[in-house]
Amino acid sequence: MSLLSRLRRSPLWPMLWKELVQLRRDRLTLGMMLGIPAIQLALFGYAIQTEVRHLPTVVLDESRTAESRRLIEVFRNSGNFDIVELVPSRAAMQDRIERGQANAALVIPPDYLRQLRRDRGAEVQVVVDAADPLASSAALSAAVQAGVARSQALSRESGGRPPALEVRVRPWYNPGLRSAVYIVPGIIGVLLSLTLVLITSMSIVRERERGTLEQLVVTPIDKTSIMLGKILPFLLIGYVQITVILVLGRLLFRVPIMGSLSLLYLLSLSFIVASLALGLLMSTLVRSQVQAMQLSFLFLLPNILLSGFMFPRQAMPAVAQWIGAALPLTYFLTILRGVLLKGIGLEHLWPQALALVGFAVGLIWLSVLRFHKTVE
């Protein structure tokens, strides 16, 4: 038989067909797979947005001009900053932030008005208590937005001069400031990781529980066809999930897409397959669907803590770094942030891409190896 006709007669096709028909009829799973990421992301969105609002802020206005008071008004009117006090000095400002009475401070320099009149434009400073990265990153983007708004207004008033105002943000206590924009791509990765692993971790064990696996493995179907048949239909789900989360991320958080979207979709392939294959491997290890679900959620924890989603990996002890290096999400996060935020391409991301391909191939191979066509 030629390779082509052998391929055409491969039991992979009936397996794929069966999985797709079943998937189409399983409205609950389908709804969950699309609904969960959307709801989770919206929840994150709500949480982050409430923290943006009403940030206690002190103002050190060293300029004391009509122009500086108008800038303070813009900050107040944004709704993001509650101006709690006009402080007289830098020492007082520092004191309020250290005592936690304020999370941010707006510093307008004495020569603010003079700066505005020169071509280079003026600079004001926003000091942020960055101990809470979510709050501080919210403050950062809000402050920049307020600055831009005021700058545009000034520019209109003066007849189309270049942006005249720049807001300099100085994070305190957390120099490597992580903004919401920085965190959202991470959420995309974590949500994908969880739902994809969850889908396939139940797949083999579900057939085992329902008694259909026994009837299937007594046929001459090869193990690879069973495994690929369990993975490939869910690629579709993975891509729909990525799209839903990216669109929502953009609408809720204005996550930028600096790089190539098609590159992101291409590189996502290996991450989706790796996650699905990992779930499949779990499915060959557990005895029930409940165990599969527990194991999936257990797997979520290192993903959140050690992948670099929440804490920078460079600061972790070696063991934690090694565990992180064993998680596909670690590499996908670099890709997500690289493409979405930095706009970098394959020339920088190929090691991560290669690692994910390695994970995908290795995990499929492992699950084929682990899977036995027996009922013991």
Add this chain to the structure above:
Amino acid sequence: MTAERPNADAVVTHSLTKRFGPLVAVEGLDLSIRRGEVFGLLGPNGSGKTTTIRMLCGLMEPSAGSAEVVGFDVARQAEQIRGRIGYMSQRFGLYDDLTVQENIRFYATIYGLHGGERTRRIAELIEELDLTARVGQLAGTLSGGWKQRLSLACAIAHRPAMLFLDEPTAGVDPASRRLFWQKIHGLAAEGTTILVTTHYMDEAERCERLAFLSRGHLIAVGTVAEVLTQFGQPSVEDVFIELQRRDEGAVV
């Protein structure tokens, strides 16, 4: 290479044994089943019937001993065996969320049927097992008798040389049982070897030869008449009850 030997027995086992940890499910089973024969495997619950069938189908690896099915060794040539046998498990093993037609189509394709050959075979199976009225119905919504016929259709889609039926008629109404056995004898007449386990004594008496298992051991094997003589009992049912009595006596 092991070629198929047309005159050899369909099943030959030597000291076939299966242990689950300290528990011995089947021990030292020597059995031979002739080609084209309807062979009944009888015994109380837990006597090792299902374990024996699973070992012969390649679903479980023997702990010791050996077995050949349609000329192939179960331990080393399980894949060759899988393409040549059909199997109906005790529990309904088809997909509840696929229709009757979809289940048959799936198994026909897995068993290597394609194109016009597959289309013809599916139509034939639906016709033969009288499933026409239910082709579009989801398998999960079928009643016992229909499920059993659908299972049989899937198990024989590839015209296997040998068919393993593990309590195929449990929970099925008498009319369906009769129809089922007519089909079984029809398959045997065409040359299919059939190994069947059952709890129904009228079904046991329809088998050409019987084997009795008790606590994992083969107690008796032969035609119905031979078995009755061996145990000195008037009917297979009496043999069965006598066996169960001895079994329980042995426990105490």
